[in-house]
Every structure is written in C-alpha cells, then in structure tokens.
Amino acid sequence: xxxxxxxxxxxxxxxxxxxxxxxxxxxxxxxxxxxxxxxxxxxxxxxxxxxxxxxxxxxxxxxxxxxxxxxxxxxxxxxxxxxxxxxxxxxxxxxxxxxxxxxxxxxxxxxxxxxxxxxxxxxxxxxxxxxxxxxxxxxxxxxxxxxxxxxxxxxxxxxxxxxxxxxxxxxxxxxxxxxxxxxxxxxxxxxxxxxxxxxxxxxxxxxxxxxxxxxxxxxxxxxxxxxxxxxxxxxxxxxxxxxxxxxxxxxxxxxxxxxxxxxxxxxxxxxxxxxxxxxxxxxxxxxxxxxxxxxxxxxxxxxxxxxxxxxxxxxxxxxxxxxxxxxxxxxxxxxxxxxxxxxxxxxxxxxxxxxxxxxxxxxxxxxxxxxxxxxxxxxxxxxxxxxxxxxxxxxxxxxxxxxxxxxxxxxxxxxxxxxxxxxxxxxxxxxxxxxxxxxxxxxxxxxxxxxxxxxxxxxxxxxxxxxxxxxxxxxxxxxxxxxxxxxxxxxxxxxxxxxxxxxxxxxxxxxxxxxxxxxxxxxxxxxxxxxxxxxxxxxxxxxxxxxxxxxxxxxxxxxxxxxxxxxxxxxxxxxxxxxxxxxxxxxxxxxxxxxxxxxxxxxxxxxxxxxxxxxxxxxxxxxxxxxxxxxxxxxxxxxxxxxxxxxxxxxxxxxxxxxxxxxxxxxxxxxxxxxxxxxxxxxxxxxxxxxxxxxxxxxxxxxxxxxxxxxxxxxxxxxxxxxxxxxxxxxxxxxxxxxxxxxxxxxxxxxxxxxxxxxxxxxxxxxxxxxxxxxxxxxxxxxxxxxxxxxxxxxxxxxxxxxxxxxxxxxx
DNA sequence: GAGCACTGC
Numbered sequence: 061x062x063x064x065x066x067x068x069x070x071x072x073x074x075x076x077x078x079x080x081x082x083x084x085x086x087x088x089x090x091x092x093x094x095x096x097x098x099x100x101x102x103x104x105x106x107x108x109x110x111x112x113x114x115x116x117x118x119x120x121x122x123x124x125x126x127x128x129x130x131x132x133x134x135x136x137x138x139x140x141x142x143x144x145x146x147x148x149x150x151x152x153x154x155x156x157x158x159x160x161x162x163x164x165x166x167x168x169x170x171x172x173x174x175x176x177x178x179x180x181x182x183x184x185x186x187x188x189x190x191x192x193x194x195x196x197x198x199x200x201x202x203x204x205x206x207x208x209x210x211x212x213x214x215x216x217x218x219x220x221x222x223x224x225x226x227x228x229x230x231x232x233x234x235x236x237x238x239x240x241x242x243x244x245x246x247x248x249x250x251x252x253x254x255x256x257x258x259x260x261x262x263x264x265x266x267x268x269x270x271x272x273x274x275x276x277x278x279x280x281x282x283x284x285x286x287x288x289x290x291x292x293x294x295x296x297x298x299x300x301x302x303x304x305x306x307x308x309x310x311x312x313x314x315x316x317x318x319x320x321x322x323x324x325x326x327x328x329x330x331x332x333x334x335x336x337x338x339x340x341x342x343x344x345x346x347x348x349x350x351x352x353x354x355x356x357x358x359x360x361x362x363x364x365x366x367x368x369x370x371x372x373x374x375x376x377x378x379x380x381x382x383x384x385x386x387x388x389x390x391x392x393x394x395x396x397x398x399x400x401x402x403x404x405x406x407x408x409x410x411x412x413x414x415x416x417x418x419x420x421x422x423x424x425x426x427x428x429x430x431x432x433x434x435x436x437x438x439x440x441x442x443x444x445x446x447x448x449x450x451x452x453x454x455x456x457x458x459x460x461x462x463x464x465x466x467x468x469x470x471x472x473x474x475x476x477x478x479x480x481x482x483x484x485x486x487x488x489x490x491x492x493x494x495x496x497x498x499x500x501x502x503x504x505x506x507x508x509x510x511x512x513x514x515x516x517x518x519x520x521x522x523x524x525x526x527x528x529x530x531x532x533x534x535x536x537x538x539x540x541x542x543x544x545x546x547x548x549x550x551x552x553x554x555x556x557x558x559x560x561x562x563x564x565x566x567x568x569x570x571x572x573x574x575x576x577x578x579x580x581x582x583x584x585x586x587x588x589x590x591x592x593x594x595x596x597x598x599x600x601x602x603x604x605x606x607x608x609x610x611x612x613x614x615x616x617x618x619x620x621x622x623x624x625x626x627x628x629x630x631x632x633x634x635x636x637x638x639x640x641x642x643x644x645x646x647x648x649x650x651x652x653x654x655x656x657x658x659x660x661x662x663x664x665x666x667x668x669x670x671x672x673x674x675x676x677x678x679x680x681x682x683x684x685x686x687x688x689x690x691x692x693x694x695x696x697x698x699x700x701x702x703x704x705x706x707x708x709x710x711x712x713x714x715x716x717x718x719x720x721x722x723x724x725x726x727x728x729x730x731x732x733x734x735x736x737x738x739x740x741x742x743x744x745x746x747x748x749x750x751x752x753x754x755x756x757x758x759x760x761x762x763x764x765x766x767x768x769x770x771x772x773x774x775x776x777x778x779x780x781x782x783x784x785x786x787x788x789x790x791x792x793x794x795x796x797x798x799x800x801x802x803x804x805x806x807x808x809x810x811x812x813x814x815x816x817x818x819x820x821x822x823x824x825x826x827x828x829x830x831x832x833x834x835x836x837x838x839x840x841x842x843x844x845x846x847x848x849x850x851x852x853x854x855x856x857x858x859x860x861x862x863x864x865x866x867x868x869x870x871x872x
Numbered sequence: 873g874a875g876c877a878c879t880g881c
Contacts, residue, residue, distance in 0.1 A: 180880065208881060225881030232881095254880055350877065465878065491877055512877040525876055569879085577881090642881040678875055753881090828873040848875065 148195055177221050177244045180252055181496065182207040189221040208642075209749045224254035229642070231261055232585060236269060242277040248290065249282040249533070250495065251568035251597070253578065260594045261585075263295040284533050284565065289596035310543040312505075316556040324508040325353055327553040329360050331506045335551075336365070336458050336484055342503025342546075343485035345493060347538050349512040349527045354462045354488045361486065365458040456484050463489035463497065466674065468731070469742060475499050494537055498544070505542040505550040507535060509558070514572075518603040520820050521574050524847035529554075531563045568597045575599055577644050579607040580616060583631040584639045588622075610794060611635070613870045616645060640761050641754060643671045649791045651754065655762055657783050661773055662718060664758065665725065668750040669717040670843060670855070675743040676720060679829055695738040703831040707781035710858040712832040712840075714788070715781075717855070721747055726772045786867055789859055792841050793868035797824050797853060799838050815840070815853065818871060827852040839864070 179185045185205045189212075193203035204213040206222040213220050224245070231237060243262060248255055262278050269276040280290055280300075291300055321327045328346055335344055348354055461474055475497075479485050485501050491511055493499055511530045516523045530538070535552065542548025552559065570578075582590050590604050608629045611617045616635030622628050631639070638648035647667040654663035669675050676699075679692050702719035703709050711718070723729070723737070724744045734741040755767050776784065797815035800806065800823065813836060814823035824845065826833045830853075832840065839861050842853035864872060 182880080223880055225879090227881095229881055250879085252880060352876095466876080494878090496878075514877065527877095581881090673878095674876075680874080825873090827875085829875085833873080846875070850873095852875085854875090 148197060177219070177246060178224050178227050178255070178258065179221055180224050180247050180250055180255060182223055185221040185223055189219075192219065192221070209753060224252060224258055225642075228254050228258055228261075228581070231258070231265075232581060232639070235265070235585060236272075237262075237265055237276060238274070240276065242279070244279040244281060246281045247283070248280045249284040249565075251566070251570075253570045253573065253575075256568060256570050256596050257578065257582075259290060259596055260295065263594055267297070284536075292594075292596070294594045295596065309540060310545070310547045312539050312543040312548040312550050314539050314550045314552065316552050316559065317554055320554040320558045324348075324510060324553050325357060328506055328508050329357060331551050331553065332357075332361060332458075332486060333364060335504050335506070336456070336486070339504065339549075341484065342548075343487070343499070343501035344504045344506060345499055345502045345541055346486070346488045346506040346508070347493065347510075348488060348490065348508050349510040350490060351464050351466060354464055354490060357488045358460050358462050361458060361460045361488075365460075456482065458486050459483040460486045460488065463487050463493055463499070465490070465492045465496075466740075468740075470731075472497070493541065494534065499541070500545075502541055502544065503546060503548050505539055505548065507538045507550060507552045509535065509552060509554045509562075516572055516574060518572075518574050518600070519606055520845070522820065522845035522847050522851060529558070529562055531566045532559065533565045535559065535562065570595065570599055571597055574607060575603060576607045576610055579604060580611055580631065580635060580639050580645050583611075583617060583629070584636055588628045588630060611645060613794065614645060614649060614791070616649065637761055640757055642757075643667055643750075643754070646791045646794075647671060650787060651758060652761075653787055653790065655765055657780060659780060659784055659787065660758065660765060660767055661755075661770070662776060662780075662784065663787070664754045664767070665721045665747075665751055665773075666714060666718045668747045668754060669721045670714075671750060672743050672746045674740060675717065675747055677738050677740055679738065698737055700831055707778045707785075708776070709831070709835075710837070711781055711785055712835075712857040713830050713855040714857050716831055720744075721751075722773055724748070725751070728771070785857060785859065786863055788857060789841060789863055790867040792843075793871035794819070795841050795843065796859065796864075796868060796871055797840055797842060799836060799840075820845075820851070822851055824851050824853050826856055827854050830854070830856045832856050832858060 177188070179188060185207050189200065189203050189205035193200050196203060200212050201214040201216045203219045204217040204221070205211055206213050206220060206226050208223065208226065211222075227237075227243070237243065245255055245258060245262075248259065259280060262276075266276050266278050280287075282290070287302075293299070317327070325348065328348065332344055332346060346357065348357060457480070459480055463472060463475060475487055479501065487493065487499050487502075489497075489499070509530055510527050511534070512525055512527050514523050515526055539550035539552075542550050579590055582593060587593055590608070591598075591601050608617060612619070612629060616631065616638055617629045618632045619627050620630045634649070634652060635645075637652050638645055641648035641651055643651075647670060650663050650667055651660070654660040677695070679695050679699075699716050702716045702723075703712065704715060704719070708715050720737070720739060721744070724734070724739060725748065727733075728748075729737065729739070729741070729744065731741045734744055752769060755769055758765060758767050795817075797817040800811045800814045800816060802812055811823055814825055817824055824842075826836070826840070827846075835858070837858035839859040840853070841857045841859055843855035844853075846852050846854060
C-alpha cells in the first residue's frame with residue numbers, strides 16, 4: 061500500500077474507540093516494527109493448497125515499539141481502530157475462521173495497517189499474490205508481485221509480494237523506501253543474506269522515516285524462536301515486541317534411535333521397510349544428504365518391493381540411477397587409492413553398505429528395537445505395536461519417488477501426481493523438501509539428521525561440500541513435515557544424546573559466503589564503514605576486509621580520506637556502474653568493459669551462463685557399461701566441438717559455455733534437444749532470462765549501445781576471441797594460476813601438472829572434465845576452486861604470459 | 873583423472 065493510497069482513504073481509520081485506550085493497545089497501533097509469526101502467511105497459503113514457502117512451527121513474534129515520541133508519558137497516544145473493508149466469498153471465510161492466526165488478526169492488522177510483503181522464493185511470491193488477491197476479491201493490479209524476471213505491479217498496486225533480493229535492489233534506488241508504508245519480511249528465520257541485510261538496513265530506515273514524520277512499519281515474521289539477533293539493541297533501540305501465533309500443525313511424535321549408526325543410509329532403509337510393512341497407511345518422507353544417496357535408497361527400496369515397479373511403470377529415471385551409482389562405485393575405488401596419497405577428506409563410503417546381506421536377512425522382526433525407538437516411553441511403544449495386528453503388508457506396493465533440486469521439473473512434479481491405487485507413497489528427498497517444496501500425504505518422516513552444505517574458505521574463496529549434522533531447528537522443521545494432514549510420526553536415526561549436541565540453528569548464510577557483492581552494494585548505498593553495519597549476525601572483520609581489498613584491486617573501490625583524515629574505501633564510478641548488474645562484481649566489470657570491439661552481446665551471454673548453477677550436465681564416465689561409456693564420450697565430443705580450435709580453444713571451458721548458450725539461443729532448444737546436447741533445460745532457460753535482464757540493464761546504463769536480444773549472433777572472429785580473453789583477464793586477475801615448474805630443483809613428481817596461485821598454499825589441478833585438461837597452459841584463469849580431496853580449478857581459460865603486466869599487474 | 877545441498881538480485 062502506498063502512501064497515496066492511504067491518504068485516499070482506502071484504509072479507513074476511525075478514532076471512535078477511545079474507551080478501550082490502554083497502555084497496552086496504544087503501543088500496538090503505533091509500533092513501527094513488529095515481528096510476527098509466519099503462520100499468518102503460511103496459513104493463507106496452506107488453505108489454498110499452493111506450493112510455496114511454509115513454516116509451521118510455533119512462534120514468537122516480536123514487536124518493536126518505536127513510539128519513542130511518547131517518552132515520559134507526556135504524550136498520550138489515542139488508540140486507533142482500523143477497519144479494512146474486504147468482501148470475501150463465503151467459502152474463503154469458512155476456511156479463514158479455522159485458522160489459528162484469526163485470533164490475533166485484529167491485533168496484527170492494527171499493528172501494521174497494510175502490507176508490502178517480502179518472501180524468499182519466487183514461486184511463493186507469485187502464488188501468494190494470486191491467493192491473497194482471490195481472498196480479498198481484488199484484481200492482480202492491486203495485489204501484485206515482483207520477482208527477478210517478471211512482475212505484474214502497476215501504479216494501482218497496493219499490496220506487493222516480492223522476493224528479498226528485489227527489495228534489496230529497490231533500497232539501492234530509494235534508500236528510504238518512500239513508496240512503502242509497511243514492510244513485512246516473511247521467513248526471516250531462514251537467514252538468507254538478503255533478508256539479513258534488509259533487516260539491518262530497515263532498522264535504520266525505520267528511524268530515519270520516523271524522524272521525518274513519515275513512518276515506515278516493519279514486521280519480521282519468523283517460524284522459530286531464533287529472534288535473539290533481530291532483537292539486538294544494535295538493530296533496534298527499543299526492544300521489539302512479540303506477537304505469538306499458535307501453529308496449525310497436528311502433533312508429531314518424535315522417536316529417537318537408541319544408538320546412532322554411522323551407516324545412516326542403511327538405517328534409513330531398514331526404517332522405511334519396517335514402516336511400510338507394519339505401520340498404518342500414510343506417506344513416508346526420508347531426508348538424506350544428496351542426490352547419490354537418494355538414488356541408492358530408491359534402488360534398494362524398489363528391489364525390496366518390486367511390485368511397486370509394476371505400479372510405477374513410467375520410471376525412466378532408472379537408467380540415471382544406475383549411471384550415478386556406477387560412477388560412484390568407481391569413484392570409491394579411487395578414494396581408497398587416493399587415501400594412500402593423503403588427499404582424502406572424510407566421506408561416508410556409500411558402497412560399504414552390504415545391500416545383499418540385509419536384503420536376505422531382513423526378517424524385520426519387531427523385537428529389533430535398535431532400529432526403532434529406543435527412547436520412547438511405554439505408551440509410545442504400545443502405539444507403535446498395536447497397528448501391526450491384522451495388517452497385511454503384501455497388499456500394499458511401495459511407490460518410491462526421488463526428490464532433489466537438480467531433478468528435472470517434470471520429474472519433480474510427479475510427487476503431485478495421483479498415487480497409484482492401493483500403494484503407499486514414499487519420497488526420498490534432500491533438503492529441498494525441508495523448506496522449498498511441500499509434499500502431500502506425508503505421515504511418517506525418517507530423518508537421517510544429515511545434510512550436505514557448501515563451505516567456503518572466506519580468504520581463498522575455495523569451497524568444499526561436506527556432509528554434516530543438521531541443526532535442532534532443521535530437525536524440528538523436518539519432523540513438522542509429518543504433521544500437515546494428520547497426527548504424524550518422525551523417526552530420527554540418531555540418539556537424543558547426539559541430537560542434544562546439534563547447533564540450535566543453522567549457521568546464517570552471511571557468515572559463510574565471501575561477501576564481495578554485498579560489500580560493493582553497501583558501499584553504493586553510502587555505507588562506507590561496512591564493519592559498523594548492524595548485521596543481525598556480523599561477518600568477521602577479516603572477511604569484510606578481504607572483500608574490500610579484492611574490490612579495490614578490481615578497481616571498483618578507491619581509498620579516500622574522510623573529514624577526520626582517516627582512510628576509507630569508497631566506491632568509484634566504475635564500481636557504481638558495476639553494481640547495477642545483479643551478478644558478481646567480476647562479471648559486472650566484464651560487462652562494463654565489453655562495450656568495445658563488438659564484444660558486449662557475447663560477454664552478456666557468457667556472464668549469464670557463468671552466473672547460473674550447472675548449465676551443463678556433469679559428464680559421468682563409467683568404465684563397465686558400453687552404452688554409457690559411449691554416451692559420455694558423445695557429450696564430451698560435443699564440448700570439444702563447442703571449444704573449437706585456435707584462439708577459441710584457448711578460451712577453454714568458457715568457449716564451451718559461450719557456444720552452448722549461443723546454440724541454445726539460436727534454436728531455443730526443447731527439453732529433449734537440451735538433454736541430447738548435455739545441457740540442463742531449467743538452467744538454460746534461466747540463462748536466457750538472465751541474458752534478457754542484463755541486456756535491459758546494459759541498455760539503461762549505456763544508452764548508446766542499443767543492445768538487442770538477437771537469437772543468432774555471428775561467430776566471434778579470431779581477433780575477438782583474443783580480445784575477449786584479455787578482457788576476462790583484466791577482470792579476474794585474482795583467479796590466476798601458474799603451472800608448477802618441473803626442474804631438478806622442483807622435482808616432486810606428485811606435483812607434476814599441478815598449478816600454484818598467489819592466494820593459496822596448496823597445489824591446484826585442472827578438473828579432468830575441462831577441455832584444457834590435457835593442454836596444460838603455463839598460465840590460466842579459473843572461475844572457481846572446489847576441494848574434493850584435491851583442489852580442482854573449474855571453468856578454466858588459458859592466458860598468455862606477456863599479457864600479465866598490462867592486464868593483471870596488481871595481482872603479480 | 874572425475875562433482876555438487878539450497879536460494880534470492
């Protein structure tokens with residue numbers, strides 16, 4: 061709701077409620093910052109049956125009372141009652157009155173008056189705006205949404221649902237958010253970088269707006285009790301108030317394992333078998349850490365309950381499972397070998413499971429209490445035992461489906477398809493099922509307690525994937541997935557003692573990722589001393605400093621003296637231009653420099669491809685199956701074709717990516733042809749959208765360029781390929797590596813073919829899937845280092861040594 | 873000589 065709308069009286073406030081004025085209520089009506097439970101929104105959503113973001117734990121809400129004007133009680137505020145005329149259909153009203161949040165409705169509405177709502181996921185923003193428009197009987201031009209690539213907001217819009225990143229970009233353009241009178245931040249407990257920064261920024265915006273007598277109200281909605289950081293007095297001068305909203309969840313009984321088996325996939329398998337054979341109807345959701353575990357568990361379960369195969373005739377992902385598993389088996393041999401050379405990190409070896417033996421010996425005796433709940437009391441045990449009576453397990457097939465983010469959309473959607481009649485539903489999922497997707501029919505949750513996370517070294521930027529224990533909050537969120545339709549059961553495959561050692565909450569994203577892009581954005585908002593910013597969880601001074609220094613070397617920040625004579629890093633003109641582009645600063649700079657020699661359209665495509673996760677499928681090589689071997693050879697050949705020869709080939713993996721995008725753009729590939737070419741359709745579509753967005757921004761920033769979205773770009777000339785490599789070098793000197801010099805003095809054969817870089821002690825290696833893997837150029841640039849035992853450089857490009865003084869002198 | 877959880881601008 062915009063200020064103008066408010067003045068036009070769409071929301072009518074009446075002051076006829078004096079008799080109820082009290083110290084309690086008058087502060088509510090005038091609070092500037094309120095933190096409320098997310099149930100308010102998730103209930104709206106749940107009643108619509110939409111997918112989207114839900115949270116359903118009980119929650120405390122916090123309300124910040126910024127009525128600092130009323131100090132010493134000399135000013136008496138009158139309570140104002142808010143009347144919002146809404147014409148809902150009878151059906152929707154029936155739903156509404158069942159929602160637990162209705163009890164607090166008036167309190168919340170009075171506290172906030174009207175809504176502009178920040179949500180962390182795109183689909184959720186779109187579906188919620190549609191749902192709220194329907195419930196309020198208003199057109200989409202009034203209740204609208206805005207996400208990265210699209211939106212339907214108009215000048216008539218009064219309620220806007222948007223993702224957190226969109227609002228952060230808006231703050232960059234309008235620091236006081238003067239269009240808005242209320243901001244609601246939903247799902248704040250997820251602690252995304254954007255919502256954290258937004259909350260920090262808004263703590264300042266709220267008081268600035270209050271000083272101007274143009275109040276902004278802020279509601280922070282959180283599904284967990286993790287509000288300590290949001291209440292810190294670094295953020296809000298007076299402590300925010302809670303509004304607590306009960307959850308609409310059904311009870312979930314949680315069972316801990318008596319002991320914790322390291323082979324958690326093995327335990328998960330046994331648990332599913334037992335639930336399926338002996339527990340009443342209801343879907344099963346299993347949480348594991350990664351794609352390979354998903355595929356392995358599916359394979360075991362389908363071979364145990366083969367009747368399910370007949371039921372789920374369309375399981376064309378069978379092949380994929382096999383592929384992944386074979387590749388994995390091959391790798392585990394490598395691991396054993398690698399162990400002797402000392403390059404191995406701890407990893408659960410999936411192949412150490414003895415599948416055969418427990419397929420044969422699985423008598424699933426109910427006395428095997430180890431696999432069940434060691435900690436539950438007698439009542440629980442009785443509940444657990446009773447349903448076994450008169451239960452005929454043979455009658456029920458198990459319908460197993462995989463679920464992880466990289467699974468193609470049409471396969472993900474299978475979880476919403478009607479269940480084959482008479483079968484039990486079982487989904488094996490990664491963390492996607494914890495927050496992003498809601499799965500229907502789930503009554504049982506099996507939680508391995510494990511998740512895979514990407515850990516960054518904030519100094520070198522190298523990252524690795526680690527399987528670790530989840531947090532208590534995560535475990536509770538997982539358990540909650542069982543109680544959406546009826547009372548549920550959650551089986552934790554770890555003991556309560558192990559659980560008690562879990563972190564209370566997951567580490568906020570901002571503490572893990574290198575903050576370069578963020579620091580640049582903050583500098584553009586005139587936040588010069590970033591270390592003084594009121595982060596809900598401040599990143600370390602060192603990581604902020606490293607980011608500043610990288611941005612300085614990149615030529616986006618400059619050292620300036622402020623009034624007191626002390627030195628500060630401030631953003632320069634180039635930095636400000638770069639910050640318009642919603643990509644990492646290195647890539648933004650590439651676009652800014654590319655407006656020469658006709659390179660801009662190519663650089664935009666390349667940057668789009670580099671900014672999207674996994675545009676090309678990972679080529680899994682397998683030794684023992686002819687058909688699959690040929691497939692990986694075929695895909696590999698396509699990549700070498702894209703890389704070309706001569707100057708193009710020296711652009712290396714970036715030439716592969718660029719030409720893949722150009723091919724996709726020129727013939728807007730179908731799902732099938734993408735698969736044929738080894739591209740991920742979902743990712744390529746995103747690349748296409750990002751190209752469009754970057755093109756629009758470039759046209760805004762450089763008015764003369766008239767950049768178009770031509771489907772067919774002519775192939776680059778030899779000269780242009782050279783220039784492109786120089787341009788990239790001038791933006792990525794930080795990522796240079798030089799080949800290890802093999803000489804009598806440096807004769808370590810283990811280091812042959814390795815590289816060293818300025819920022820890292822350990823040797824680096826070109827990833828075997830790189831087209832430059834055999835070429836081994838003396839100097840090269842990488843996009844990313846991934847640590848999987850060895851430190852591998854991904855997306856590599858060759859660099860001519862003689863270019864270094866001119867294009868990368870600060871890094872030498 | 874062989875990868876990778878998740879999400880937003």
